[in-house]
Amino acid sequence: MTIGRLILHEIAYRKLNFAMSVFTVTIAIACLVAFVAILSRHDRRTEEIIAAKEAQTRAAMKALEDDYRKITLQLGFNLHILPKGLDLASWHADEDVAVFMPEEYADRLAKSGVATINHVLPILRERVTWEEKGRPILVKGTRGELAIFKRQEKKPLRDAVPPGTVVVGHELHRSLGIARGDKIALTLSRRVREGEAEIIRKLPTAYLTVHKLQAATGVREEDIALWINLGEAQKILQRPGQISEILALECNCEADRLARIHSEISSILPDTQIIELGPQAQARAEARNRAAREARQAIKREEEHRQELKDQTEELAAVLVPVVFLGCLLGMGLLAFQNVRERASEIGIFRALGMRNRPIMAIFVGKAVLTGLLGALLGYVVGTITGVILSEAGFAISSLFDPEMLLLVLVGTLLLSVLASWFPAREAVRQDPATVLWEN
Amino acid sequence: MLELHQVRKIYPGPSGPVTALADFSLHVAAGEMVAVRGPSGAGKSTLLLLAGGLLSPDTGRVIVDGRDLFQLSAEARADFRAENIGFVFQQFHLLPYLNVRDNVLAANLVRPVGNAQDRADELLSIFGLSNRARHVPAALSTGERQRTALARALLHRPRLLLADEPTGNLDDENGKTVLDFLADHARQGGTVLLATHDARVAEVAQRTVSLPTTRIDAAQLSKMGGS
Numbered sequence A: 001m002t003i004g005r006l007i008l009h010e011i012a013y014r015k016l017n018f019a020m021s022v023f024t025v026t027i028a029i030a031c032l033v034a035f036v037a038i039l040s041r042h043d044r045r046t047e048e049i050i051a052a053k054e055a056q057t058r059a060a061m062k063a064l065e066d067d068y069r070k071i072t073l074q075l076g077f078n079l080h081i082l083p084k085g086l087d088l089a090s091w092h093a094d095e096d097v098a099v100f101m102p103e104e105y106a107d108r109l110a111k112s113g114v115a116t117i118n119h120v121l122p123i124l125r126e127r128v129t130w131e132e133k134g135r136p137i138l139v140k141g142t143r144g145e146l147a148i149f150k151r152q153e154k155k156p157l158r159d160a161v162p163p164g165t166v167v168v169g170h171e172l173h174r175s176l177g178i179a180r181g182d183k184i185a186l187t188l189s190r191r192v193r194e195g196e197a198e199i200i201r202k203l204p205t206a207y208l209t210v211h212k213l214q215a216a217t218g219v220r221e222e223d224i225a226l227w228i229n230l231g232e233a234q235k236i237l238q239r240p241g242q243i244s245e246i247l248a249l250e251c252n253c254e255a256d257r258l259a260r261i262h263s264e265i266s267s268i269l270p271d272t273q274i275i276e277l278g279p280q281a282q283a284r285a286e287a288r289n290r291a292a293r294e295a296r297q298a299i300k301r302e303e304e305h306r307q308e309l310k311d312q313t314e315e316l317a318a319v320l321v322p323v324v325f326l327g328c329l330l331g332m333g334l335l336a337f338q339n340v341r342e343r344a345s346e347i348g349i350f351r352a353l354g355m356r357n358r359p360i361m362a363i364f365v366g367k368a369v370l371t372g373l374l375g376a377l378l379g380y381v382v383g384t385i386t387g388v389i390l391s392e393a394g395f396a397i398s399s400l401f402d403p404e405m406l407l408l409v410l411v412g413t414l415l416l417s418v419l420a421s422w423f424p425a426r427e428a429v430r431q432d433p434a435t436v437l438w439e440n
Numbered sequence B: 001m002l003e004l005h006q007v008r009k010i011y012p013g014p015s016g017p018v019t020a021l022a023d024f025s026l027h028v029a030a031g032e033m034v035a036v037r038g039p040s041g042a043g044k045s046t047l048l049l050l051a052g053g054l055l056s057p058d059t060g061r062v063i064v065d066g067r068d069l070f071q072l073s074a075e076a077r078a079d080f081r082a083e084n085i086g087f088v089f090q091q092f093h094l095l096p097y098l099n100v101r102d103n104v105l106a107a108n109l110v111r112p113v114g115n116a117q118d119r120a121d122e123l124l125s126i127f128g129l130s131n132r133a134r135h136v137p138a139a140l141s142t143g144e145r146q147r148t149a150l151a152r153a154l155l156h157r158p159r160l161l162l163a164d165e166p167t168g169n170l171d172d173e174n175g176k177t178v179l180d181f182l183a184d185h186a187r188q189g190g191t192v193l194l195a196t197h198d199a200r201v202a203e204v205a206q207r208t209v210s211l212p213t214t215r216i217d218a219a220q221l222s223k224m225g226g227s
Helices: A003-013 A015-075 A088-092 A104-111 A170-176 A230-236 A257-268 A278-342 A344-352 A357-390 A403-430 A433-439 B044-051 B074-084 B100-110 B116-126 B142-154 B172-187 B199-204 B218-223
Strands: A079-083 A117-130 A135-142 A165-168 A183-186 A188-194 A197-202 A206-213 A225-229 A245-250 A272-276 B002-011 B018-028 B033-037 B059-064 B085-088 B160-164 B191-196 B207-210
Touching: A003 A015, A003 A357, A003 B100, A015 A278, A015 A357, A015 A403, A088 A272, A104 A117, A104 A245, A104 A257, A117 A230, A117 A257, A135 A170, A135 A230, A170 A206, A206 A230, A225 A230, A257 A272, A278 A344, A278 A357, A278 A403, A344 A357, A344 A433, A357 A403, A433 B044, B002 B044, B018 B044, B018 B059, B033 B044, B033 B172, B033 B199, B044 B059, B044 B160, B044 B191, B074 B085, B085 B142, B100 B116, B100 B142, B116 B142, B142 B160, B142 B172, B160 B172, B172 B191, B172 B199
Parallel strands: A135 A225, A165 A206, B033 B191, B033 B207, B085 B160, B160 B191
Antiparallel strands: A079 A245, A079 A272, A117 A135, A117 A188, A117 A245, A165 A225, A183 A206, A188 A197, B002 B018, B002 B059
């Protein structure tokens, strides 16, 4: 015979007392676990909602970015990187300026992994006369956009022009009746100042096939332009290895945008100067920043709403859980006291047999601990299932087992059981054995 | 083995204190079997509880095997009781949720000994309870419960056995078995103090002590010089 076996026999004998004690603990633990499960589900749901919102926002941002990219495509590049020696007043006045920089600058910029700009497009641009048509035009030579080192390649705003071909601006092909696939002779001439006199110098004739006809843009730069391959343009215009500018699209830097761009590009290409096409750049930055701001606000609103719901549940739990726990403690204590009273003569027998205080207390506390642990296990299972049902979440087997929570519940209930049974057990050992043996 | 010196025990009552034992002295030698007789309420049970150290006297001393029980701490007294004293109660006081065998072995829960299982089976056999070993007290007759209580008290071969009406609920045959066993226990050196109404006990006991027929109230006690 051991104390453990004695406890089990007694439990089997007084089933109702034991069942009521276990039920009391089960209810208390189930309430606690259900609340925790609901709160945990709430948190998980919040994370899901926020993640969905963020995904939604990212998609919206991507769509906006794409829309903007298309708009930008029409607006053109918003940064001009020009040779340092170029007179900006003449450039703004759209006068012919024969100041160039090496084509290698564009390569250097792309290879540097520059962070503040996108879409690096080297251009040789010159205002000339198309002798065959007697029309002033803009010749633009390009080799297409350069890939920036270590950066994901983006869809180009301006495609390269294949060698031997030409892309014709809208006004030119409209007024001259040029069609795609036409072969055109291109003899250009430029005005050159020699001393006091201005002379016209003819350039070698080139024969090109019309590769593409540009749609109307309403921008003079585009509508009277002929885009040709850079290498061929350098040859035709007799500017070997030279370009007149690098077009670029600035990145979206929120604060002090231009200063950062200037700083970075100057460090890579000291012999250049930068012109920002303000309205386009501003519009781009504002649109993107506004979208990002609104996305953040939408997520913040959702988080606040979810937090409010959580606060309400926590407030309820803060009141209900202690009440249930106190009720449980009281219930267990009362049942333990009742148990002690019922077993008064038993205590007298143990005394008569020479049992000390400690083992007598162990009989009562041991039973309470067993009651608590069984109630805790049942309460944990009931509470988790209740929590899953009440939080209207999908039933997941994995959610039934949270080792940390289970451990917390078991340890907590163990302490609660000992606390609730301690005073009744102490009462038991204080009983006068002669009195209880006599009275029973 | 057992000495009670000028032991007095007074209980509070609804109409004033009632004296159960007034300056009572008794000496029981080792191996002696003494019967205490007296009508109901004469203080027989009080005497047994005092002798077993379960009830403290108001005055006087209770000495068992040379140890003054109430000079010992409660824990030491419990240990002494577990080792030396066996009780048989009038109401049996069996544990209702244990079967007969486990009830007998309950004493082993307090002071475990190696051969307890064999000893329990031996006692069950002696008291004719072997075929009832697996039954709980509720399924036993009164006599069987009494014999179970006696077997429990004897498990550790106590040096002092205190029995309150051990044959009161037994038929002649069972009563004789129990008394023979108690006498045998005394012959083997155990001391037995019995509280009984049973005339048969007097035939077996070496000595019979009679307690007064009426209780003493406070006024009588005062005349006797008591407080």
